[in-house]
Amino acid sequence: MNAVKRTRRQGLSESQFGYLMVFPALLCIGLIALYPVVQTFWLSLHRLRLQFPDMTKFVGLQNYITIFGDDRFINATINTVEFTIVSVALELVFGLCIAMLMNKEYKGRGLMRAAALVPWAIPTTVSAMMWKFIYNDQLGVLNDILVRLHIIPEYKAWLGSEVTAMGAAIVADVWKTTPFMALLLLAGLQVIPRELYEAATVDGASAWRQFITITLPLLRPTILVALIFRTLDAFRVFDLVYVLTGGGPGNSTETLSVYAYKTLFRNMDFGMGSALSVIIFVFIFIISLIYIRILSSGSSAE
Amino acid sequence: MKKNRVNISGILFYILVIAVMLIILFPFIWQILTSIKSERELWSIPPIWIPKKINLDYYYSVFIKRPFLTYIKNSFIVASSTTVFSVLVASFASYALARLHFKGKNIILSLVLAVSMFPGIAIVSPLYIFMMNVHLLNTYIGLIIPYTTFTLPLAIWNLTTFFREIPFELEESARVDGATYMQTFMRIIFPLAAPGVFTTAILSFISAWNEFLFALVFNTKDMMRTVPVAIAMFPGEHELPWGDMAAASVVVTIPLIIIVLIFQRRIISGLTAGAIKG
Known part of the structure; x- marks a missing residue:
């Protein structure tokens, strides 16, 4: 009430009131998101181990030089890129299929949509634990199913082998996030006018042809937005890998975020860890710029 | 047909x-x-x-032998406080962004969108040092502050969409009757946007409830852990307690499934609003 009176007395103009209203949000974002990024960069220019704060020393770009010559960093970058590209591509394909299933009218459609929200809603650590048990070499149901179907001859340690661990992590991620992708794409499908399909059917266009000439082009902006969200999410993947494999076996699933986390909080090496964080930030920034470029070039061409 | x-x-x-x-x-x-x-x-x-x-042995074990109720309480306090702060701060901002004229609105919206893409790992080191220096490690506030910030972008985008849909005449007539901007906001716009506010609250709650990195790093004391971290920490030194982990996941998942079943339409519209219109 006090605020109301003051507003009236001082007679705030519309724009003054506007700035007043956005101020708390900008304050939060500025203090807790933007300023810390600058701080991370500043930390990354130091040799700084949290156990020995007195030995902190400014070293310029030394941490970055060390990182770029480090095989573990190259390995983590390759893992992250592989994880991102494969899982996002699979999510897009499956997501599009599921979205089209949900876009049809049939009994039980609501149930299908609710089911799709379940993987999205549960914490990633919980879904990672579920999959860890499914993949278990002795007790896991995946081995049981595959052996019963005679697809594999004997039980495998899916998460224990450098060959299969990354694939296993990707499957778990695809399971968790495809439904979200499908819901985003479904929203895009629903705004495509039905008449377009009716007209195409009258003209004798096959279902596949309708998909290529109507659905895909009109869905392009939605697909791009969904891809942005998912690519950036996949690129910073942390909880899933942390719980499922911890980056192992032998760093074969270690992503950049997991590497940065271990450097920061296992080794307590805040200089090096911050440098890794800054690199992740820069990668994310570049990916966003590329997507924004593609998005804006698409809309100006129309 | x-x-x-x-x-x-x-x-x-x-x-x-x-x-x-x-x-x-x-x-x-x-x-x-x-x-x-x-x-x-x-x-x-x-x-x-x-x-x-x-x-039901594993359920017994989760609740009696482990402090799982404490983890749930921690998560609940952190997620619900985050929801309240986030919705409050976001609705102020969204009202201004949706309905008032002032310079720099597009810049603010782009900034907000940019923050939603921020990787948590990029800021965790200075925030950790900050929380350590002000003694906020292993507290609720230490999590509520970053969670509020990182649920703001989705909340602001959602609420801005909802606030835009309310007819402008209502506001104009209230202004003609001598109401201040604050009064118009509190008595007319906010109540009319209630469904949108509610949807935003659900989404903020779920995202705060599920957060992992900050919770893992800031709250390391067992009694201050949130549910996602607690479950990730179940595996001890020896054999993995699969039964306990299964029971715990079921306990955490069932309330979420109920929420999802009841509010699926709202959740879906909230999740997709930004993607389609933005």
Whole structure:
């Protein structure tokens, strides 16, 4: 009430009131998101181990030089890129299929949509634990199913082998996030006018042809937005890998975020860890710029 | 239209739908089955799919032998406080962004969108040092502050969409009657946007409830852990407590499933609003 009176007395103009209203949000974002990024960069220019704060020393770009010559960093970058590209591509394909299933009218459609929200809603650590048990070499149901179907001859340690661990992590991620992708794409499908399909059917266009000439082009902006969200999410993947494999076996699933986390909080090496964080930030920034470029070039061409 | 016409493609279609639903739900169904097995059934090779009788030992173990209720309480306090702060701060900002004229609105919206893309790992080191220096490690506030900030972008985008849909005449007539901007906002716009506010609250709650990195790093004391971290920490030194983990996941997932079933329409519209219009 006090605020109301003051507003009236001082007679705030519309724009003054506007700035007043956005101020708390900008304050939060500025203090807790933007300023810390600058701080991370500043930390990354130091040799700084949290156990020995007195030995902190400014070293310029030394941490970055060390990182770029480090095989573990190259390995983590390759893992992250592989994880991102494969899982996002699979999510897009499956997501599009599921979205089209949900876009049809049939009994039980609501149930299908609710089911799709379940993987999205549960914490990633919980879904990672579920999959860890499914993949278990002795007790896991995946081995049981595959052996019963005679697809594999004997039980495998899916998460224990450098060959299969990354694939296993990707499957778990695809399971968790495809439904979200499908819901985003479904929203895009629903705004495509039905008449377009009716007209195409009258003209004798096959279902596949309708998909290529109507659905895909009109869905392009939605697909791009969904891809942005998912690519950036996949690129910073942390909880899933942390719980499922911890980056192992032998760093074969270690992503950049997991590497940065271990450097920061296992080794307590805040200089090096911050440098890794800054690199992740820069990668994310570049990916966003590329997507924004593609998005804006698409809309100006129309 | 095509009622009663049972044809092969219709049956195939349903088989496909059911197959997709099974794949989506299978890990969860398996987790429920695991959680009610007996010790012997759980450790049998090959796995026994359906337990002979329902066994609640693992639930007992989760709640009595482990402080799981404390973890739930921690998560609940952190997530609900985050929701309140986030919705409050976001609705102020969204009202201004949706309905008032002032310079720099687009810049602010782009900034907000940019922050939603921020990787948590990029700021965790200075925030950790900050929280350590002001003694906010292992506290609720230490999590509520970053959570509020990182739920703001989605909340602001959502609420801005909702606030835009309210007719402008209502506001104008209130202004003509001598109401201040604050009064118009509190008495007219905010109540009318209630469904949008509610949707935003659900989304903020779920995202705060599920957060992992900050919770893992800031709250390391066992009694201050949130549910996602607690579950990730279940594996001890020795054999993995699969039964406990299954029971705990079921306990955490069921309330979320109920929320999702009740509010699915709202959640879906909230999740997709930004993507389609933005």
